[in-house]
Amino acid sequence: MEVYLVLCFICMLPIPAKSITTVDCKPAINESLAAKITINTVILQQPRCCFDNLTNLPCTSNTCEIWLVPAVDTGLSTFDANKASSAILSLSPYPTAFTGSSPANYFLTKVGLQSDFPCVSPSPGGYFRVGADGACSTTNCNGFLPQGSSPSFKYLLVDSVNKTVLAETKWSDSIALYTLKDPGTLGDGFAGRSGAMVVITTLLSVAAAVLLLFLIVVLALCCCGGKSKGSGSVVGSVMGSFRIPRYDTHHLKDPAPYDNPAYEKERKYTTQDTLPKTKATSAVNPVTQDTIKLQKI
Amino acid sequence: MIIVILCNAFAAAAGLALFALAIWVAVDGYKLYPISGVSGKDDIFAGAWIAIFTGFAYFCTCIFGIYAARKQRRSLMLAYLIIMFIIFIFECASCITAATNRDYVSRLLLLLSCLQVECCGTDSPLDWVEYNSTFRQLYGTTYPWPLNCCKRLSSFEVADSQGCIIGQTSTMFTQGCFTHIESVLSRYTWAVSWYGFSVQMFVFFMLLIAMVYFTQLG
Numbered sequence: 001m002e003v004y005l006v007l008c009f010i011c012m013l014p015i016p017a018k019s020i021t022t023v024d025c026k027p028a029i030n031e032s033l034a035a036k037i038t039i040n041t042v043i044l045q046q047p048r049c050c051f052d053n054l055t056n057l058p059c060t061s062n063t064c065e066i067w068l069v070p071a072v073d074t075g076l077s078t079f080d081a082n083k084a085s086s087a088i089l090s091l092s093p094y095p096t097a098f099t100g101s102s103p104a105n106y107f108l109t110k111v112g113l114q115s116d117f118p119c120v121s122p123s124p125g126g127y128f129r130v131g132a133d134g135a136c137s138t139t140n141c142n143g144f145l146p147q148g149s150s151p152s153f154k155y156l157l158v159d160s161v162n163k164t165v166l167a168e169t170k171w172s173d174s175i176a177l178y179t180l181k182d183p184g185t186l187g188d189g190f191a192g193r194s195g196a197m198v199v200i201t202t203l204l205s206v207a208a209a210v211l212l213l214f215l216i217v218v219l220a221l222c223c224c225g226g227k228s229k230g231s232g233s234v235v236g237s238v239m240g241s242f243r244i245p246r247y248d249t250h251h252l253k254d255p256a257p258y259d260n261p262a263y264e265k266e267r268k269y270t271t272q273d274t275l276p277k278t279k280a281t282s283a284v285n286p287v288t289q290d291t292i293k294l295q296k297i
Numbered sequence: 298m299i300i301v302i303l304c305n306a307f308a309a310a311a312g313l314a315l316f317a318l319a320i321w322v323a324v325d326g327y328k329l330y331p332i333s334g335v336s337g338k339d340d341i342f343a344g345a346w347i348a349i350f351t352g353f354a355y356f357c358t359c360i361f362g363i364y365a366a367r368k369q370r371r372s373l374m375l376a377y378l379i380i381m382f383i384i385f386i387f388e389c390a391s392c393i394t395a396a397t398n399r400d401y402v403s404r405l406l407l408l409l410s411c412l413q414v415e416c417c418g419t420d421s422p423l424d425w426v427e428y429n430s431t432f433r434q435l436y437g438t439t440y441p442w443p444l445n446c447c448k449r450l451s452s453f454e455v456a457d458s459q460g461c462i463i464g465q466t467s468t469m470f471t472q473g474c475f476t477h478i479e480s481v482l483s484r485y486t487w488a489v490s491w492y493g494f495s496v497q498m499f500v501f502f503m504l505l506i507a508m509v510y511f512t513q514l515g
Contacts, residue, residue, distance in 0.1 A: 034464030034471060035441045038426045043463055129463060134438045144438075180429040197396040200494050204389040207501045211382055218378075218508045222371070 041131030075105030312355025344395030
């Protein structure tokens with residue numbers, strides 16, 4: 001009887017609810033990887049040094065398991081309400097976690113044994129990719145996160161024997177996943193006319209126009225100016241004050257009259273062409289007029 | 298006359314340099330032509346081809362100009378001036394073409410270009426993640442971006458496919474193709490358009506001097 005009473009008394013003692021320890025850890029993205037966030041996966045840093053300071057655990061580091069809870073919107077509060085349950089691992093299987101009329105909005109997936117993540121990592125660059133299993137269908141698979149959602153994450157320390165949660169980290173910040181954009185919005189990258197192009201075009205056009213102008217002016221000055229005065233029978237310009245239409249140079253052996261080109265237009269006198277042809281001809285170069293160049297005949 | 302001869306000598310050298318530079322662009326060491334060809338905006342190469350001919354023509358005509366200045370004959374100088382002016386017009390066309398082409402590179406096509414250029418995406422590999430594409434429809438579950446984004450060994454195999462999939466920066470090309478191609482295109486544009494422009498400016502002043510010399514002849 002007394003034994004029964006004692007047993008009863010012990011039974012009636014409120015069994016202290018196994019309180020889940022919250023460690024001061026917060027899951028974070030692995031910033032060094034380029035694919036840290038995609039539309040349905042996230043790459044997190046590994047849960048090192050999070051659960052190593054706990055004592056009085058019913059499992060050792062070889063048997064304690066680390067699990068991950070990705071949760072969206074209401075899933076955070078739903079999970080927190082249910083986390084003490086002994087069936088927590090299968091309460092919200094992955095295939096139905098985000099579907100249906102009132103989805104649980106969270107699921108659990110195993111990350112590894114606690115001994116896999118010692119405090120001091122043997123090799124750098126550890127990561128855990130949430131969503132690595134893709135579109136899977138088992139209860140605790142590491143499946144895709146809902147596209148475009150903003151999930152938060154929490155690591156759990158789970159007793160492999162009882163399948164109950166022993167400890168947990170804090171909720172991470174919500175990480176916004178990408179939503180696929182239409183590639184048409186990439187834009188044509190047409191930033192408008194660059195300054196360099198404007199400078200080059202205007203300067204070159206102006207230069208070409210100026211050159212053309214000057215070329216025409218020079219041609220007009222030189223060629224047209226020369227044409228009215230005759231075509232090259234005399235080298236150089238006409239001496240304007242030398243108005244004798246025709247004259248003889250007396251110091252020659254066989255003098256022939258020289259027609260002054262200034263009077264060529266009037267043609268009222270015989271010219272070189274109409275005279276009987278003599279053998280010796282001469283021309284006066286105004287520049288070197290004091291010397292006569294004779295042609296060899 | 299000495300000034301004209303010296304300027305012509307300098308312009309001949311500059312024309313030859315333009316000729317060589319334009320050949321360098323036309324040879325296309327950076328293999329830019331396929332991409333520009335796809336987008337239909339390959340005027341930079343048209344500009345380069347024109348510059349090849351004008352550069353060589355400048356060289357020959359300037360040598361002729363030295364001869365014409367030496368001979369002090371009006372007809373020769375006139376021929377020289379007219380030929381130089383025609384070449385000037387063509388070189389203007391080349392510079393302007395090269396300069397305007399630069400503004401037209403299309404970003405959209407670069408997302409889809411997976412060629413030998415060592416780049417990934419338009420601005421960065423994240424373009425493959427953020428934007429929808431045929432690639433994403435087909436392979437989006439396994440690969441965030443095509444394996445062309447991954448660094449390869451000399452045997453053409455991917456150096457580290459796991460690292461590339463998760464995005465380790467040491468195993469993949471992180472520079473966007475737009476940035477890469479834009480920088481290469483800038484190099485070509487600087488060559489053809491800006492150097493051509495500086496040659497044009499020099500030739501412009503040289504032709505002015507030559508015209509003055511021409512009026513003094515005879």
